[in-house]
Amino acid sequence: MKKGVLLVNLGSPDSPEPKDVKKYLGEFLMDERVIDIPYVARALLVRGIILKTRPKASAAAYKKIWWKEGSPLIVISERLQNKVQKQVDVPVSLAMRYGSMSIHNGIQELVDQGVNDILLFPLYPQFAMATTETITVLAEKLRHDFFPDINIESVPAFYNKPDYIEVLSNSIKSHIEGENPQHLLFSYHGVPERHIRKSDVTNSHCKIDGNCCVTSSKAHEFCYRHQCLEVTRLVAEKLGLKEGTYSTSFQSRLGFDPWLQPYTDRTIERLGKQGIKNMAIVTPAFVSDCLETLEEIAMEGQEIFHEVGGKHFKTVPCLNDDDAFVTLLSQWINHWVTSETVAV
Ligand SMILES: C=CC1=C(C)c2cc3[nH]c(cc4nc(cc5[nH]c(cc1n2)c(C)c5CCC(=O)O)C(CCC(=O)O)=C4C)c(C)c3C=C
Numbered sequence: 001m002k003k004g005v006l007l008v009n010l011g012s013p014d015s016p017e018p019k020d021v022k023k024y025l026g027e028f029l030m031d032e033r034v035i036d037i038p039y040v041a042r043a044l045l046v047r048g049i050i051l052k053t054r055p056k057a058s059a060a061a062y063k064k065i066w067w068k069e070g071s072p073l074i075v076i077s078e079r080l081q082n083k084v085q086k087q088v089d090v091p092v093s094l095a096m097r098y099g100s101m102s103i104h105n106g107i108q109e110l111v112d113q114g115v116n117d118i119l120l121f122p123l124y125p126q127f128a129m130a131t132t133e134t135i136t137v138l139a140e141k142l143r144h145d146f147f148p149d150i151n152i153e154s155v156p157a158f159y160n161k162p163d164y165i166e167v168l169s170n171s172i173k174s175h176i177e178g179e180n181p182q183h184l185l186f187s188y189h190g191v192p193e194r195h196i197r198k199s200d201v202t203n204s205h206c207k208i209d210g211n212c213c214v215t216s217s218k219a220h221e222f223c224y225r226h227q228c229l230e231v232t233r234l235v236a237e238k239l240g241l242k243e244g245t246y247s248t249s250f251q252s253r254l255g256f257d258p259w260l261q262p263y264t265d266r267t268i269e270r271l272g273k274q275g276i277k278n279m280a281i282v283t284p285a286f287v288s289d290c291l292e293t294l295e296e297i298a299m300e301g302q303e304i305f306h307e308v309g310g311k312h313f314k315t316v317p318c319l320n321d322d323d324a325f326v327t328l329l330s331q332w333i334n335h336w337v338t339s340e341t342v343a344v
């Protein structure tokens with residue numbers, strides 16, 4: 001067997017123009033694991049309502065963060081791929097779940113190099129059906145339909161691996177050193193509460209009542225909320241943060257269903273109103289900086305904080321192509337290459 005690795009991230013539009021953003025959002029939001037309602041209702045909602053107005057607004061937001069080399073998420077993911085490739089002896093390809101850099105092309109690129117044993121690496125520390133699961137399900141379908149002779153193995157969520165927590169904590173520490181924030185907010189991308197219940201393998205554990213996620217359960221292997229709360233807890237422990245000086249919130253909600261709470265925008269506003277003048281924010285659901293961190297947090301979040309009297313708002317960058325993160329991913333990959341087991 002010849003081994004190879006496929007890193008997979010979310011994807012971005014081809015350009016920040018409304019027509020490209022519309023195409024991208026159409027593919028993204030028509031995914032049954034993202035907007036998880038029956039096909040006809042989903043098509044009516046996405047094509048009949050969301051795609052009529054959102055592409056223009058989202059394109060304006062993308063224009064504010066777009067780099068001359070392209071979408072930050074794509075450019076950063078490519079830098080990560082290139083750096084990891086230098087530290088491992090097997091081919092490393094990169095694909096996106098949505099947009100032009102398809103998973104099908106990514107697998108084909110590896111197969112063209114003789115690879116028949118692929119480590120599929122979703123670039124998400126926490127499991128969610130809208131992220132990790134949609135990648136693994138699509139990859140398996142592609143394998144079944146087009147590449148029946150190859151083997152694909154997936155890297156599971158790595159939210160609680162001690163070496164990951166160490167790299168994340170060190171990165172946060174290095175960015176807030178000297179800033180002395182009164183409060184450190186851990187902001188994770190939100191998901192509808194319904195998604196948490198759907199991913200509950202016990203069918204009865206997740207009540208989203210505040211306690212289920214801190215009560216030991218088999219459900220936690222696939223509970224996004226538990227995994228986010230664990231990252232906060234483990235990093236806070238590692239950094240020795242005092243109770244009350246940090247908290248968790250969820251950003252980027254879409255539509256009218258209840259999403260995981262508390263919401264980030266309201267939390268920033270509340271902190272400012274409570275007299276916090278100096279805060280920092282970290283976004284550990286994202287491995288690469290993207291629209292949701294560079295615009296929604298670093299721009300909109302900062303504006304909200306300043307409007308309610310806040311003075312200093314520090315955004316901690318994602319791990320991106322940080323050397324320690326590159327080394328960590330490379331170690332996991334090298335472990336898989338030599339020991340035949342998924343490293344994390
Ligand atoms: C980090 C994990 C992510 C989860 C979980 C997630 C769930 C989720 N997202 C939407 C809707 C949108 N997300 C959008 C952008 C976006 N989302 C993630 C990651 C997660 N999403 C990233 C990394 C990005 C940025 C992409 C980029 O190009 O930089 C967008 C598009 C932008 C916009 O119009 O606001 C939408 C829409 C849903 C509905 C969902 C769970 C159900």
Ligand SMILES: [Fe+2]
Nearest residue numbers: 189190252292
């Ligand atoms: Fe999203």
Ligand SMILES: [Fe+2]
Nearest residue numbers: 206212213223
């Ligand atoms: Fe839970």
